[in-house]
Amino acid sequence: MAMKIQVALYATLTKYLPPDAQNRKATIGVKDGITVREVMDQLGIPRDLPNILLVNGRQAPEDTVLRDGETLSIFPPLAGGCAAAGLNSPETGARQAPHLSLVGHP
DSSP, rough: OEEEEEEEEEEEGGGGTTTBBTTEEEEEEEEEOBBHHHHHHHHHHEEEEEEEEEETTTEEETTTBBOOOOOOEEOOOOOSSEEEEEEEETTOOOBOOOOOOOOOOO
């Protein structure tokens, strides 16, 4: 039995959306039991392309099995700033690792 999911692709990944996508999102038909990785393969997203995966707003691994009506969001790695902009502690001069916070909507 087939089911439908919504995919949302951002930034450089939007080129992998189906032609009928609107506002970086598309509803696609998929087989029951499909995984996130299989959806990415179906869309033609290269396996070696780093990404951030969310299912219904929560981070998820590639082997997550999707259910009817769920939303898969895929972001490329996020980057910005530079080494001179806020990565050094003003107090100690020590180098600090950048961090990423993902905020989902319940």
